[in-house]
Amino acid sequence: MSLRALRTLLAIAQHGSFVRAAEAVHLTQSAVSLQVKSLEDDFNTHLFDRSRRVPVLTDAGHVAVERAREIIALYDGIAAEIGGDSELRGRLKIGAIHTALAGCLPAALAALGTEHPHLRLTIASGMSAELAARVETGELDVAITTELVKPHPYGLVSTALYEEGFWIVAPQAYAGQDLQALLAQQPFIRFDRRAWAGRTIERELRRMRLRVQTSMELDSQEAIIQMVAGGLGMSVIPLAWAQVQRLTGLVCAPFGTPQTTRRVVLLEREDRALGRLAAALAHAVSAHAPTR
Structure with missing residues (x-):
């Protein structure tokens, strides 16, 4: 079992097909299939029902996806935990609504990058509901959205920003x-x-x-x-x-x-695997939040 195979499994669960997952993880479709076969051999069970036109997760597959999500989150959080008391390291995948991107977020990210040069940040834009769903599935680590509005994904917590x-x-x-x-x-x-x-x-x-x-x-x-x-x-x-x-x-x-x-918040999953990184982002955004 490899972390790359687990990331591939999460990509399939997110995108709904081997083809789209292959594009997302930059592999060929045959390589994706081999990784899934390797996981199934390791777990001694089928993760997908292949009798249908579109592969569907089996009960065992759903369990594997949930555990893979936990494992990847823990792994990605290791660098943040051992990077010393002051400097943060690791990767943080951030989603943000358009008003944040057009407002205080660029300055906040610049300040965060100056303070923690070994922190790797990737940014995606979208509407709040979409970003919340991507945090829930693990595609994003955190998202800057408006305060949760029903119906919304469960298992998320928020920190008020501005x-x-x-x-x-x-x-x-x-x-x-x-x-x-x-x-x-x-x-x-x-x-x-x-x-x-x-x-x-x-x-x-x-x-x-x-x-x-x-x-x-x-x-x-x-x-x-x-x-x-x-x-x-x-x-x-x-x-x-x-x-x-x-x-x-x-x-x-x-x-x-x-x-x-409306209140703008930082959304993350309840497990808060990247808690230190998320807290640093929240602090930077709050420090550069609009005032008038």
Whole structure:
């Protein structure tokens, strides 16, 4: 049994096929099959039901995946534990929402890298719900997301980092007008309601008894900003304070009275195998969190 074979097993469980797993771990499909066969020989059992078109984990396979996840997490955490009292070592796979990437995260990562030069960081972006699921499956070690919104994956814990606001954004032509009142009159470009932020916006619109005229529904803040800048409507989106300051060609106003906010947190699994690394990241982000 090898760690590489266990990582391959996790990739198959995550991606749902040997072909996609091979791409993810940079191996040929035949090499992936050989690694699975090696694990099955070691465990003396079948890990996949191959009678179906798409390989499906057997009961034993599900157990093997859970244990593999624990073993890999423990192994990846060794470097953090033996790197000395001050300097951290090891690898941390981080997921982050777009507002964090456009806000305080770059400065926080730069500071973390300067303080711990032997710490290897990889970054992936996405929406909160997607990132939480990737932490749950072990694809990511931690994720900077909004606070958990039901339904959400179980077995996760969060550390509060900072808060950010929801903002009404409108074309420059509406400068000086009551943007909140205009929401019910102008075409509304809606943030995807499958996203946690989209659900928060929808809930607040209902609380305010605002009936909006949805013209489109998008899952990208950048795309929404471009649509609004093109004069195609108004929107409500979460923005880091740094993003608000950089907006050009648009006007914006706080959404809700008082302004609707969301808490940004660091998500990790309950086992906290990379606890020291995650704690260092949380400290760096909090130190560079937006204030105004």
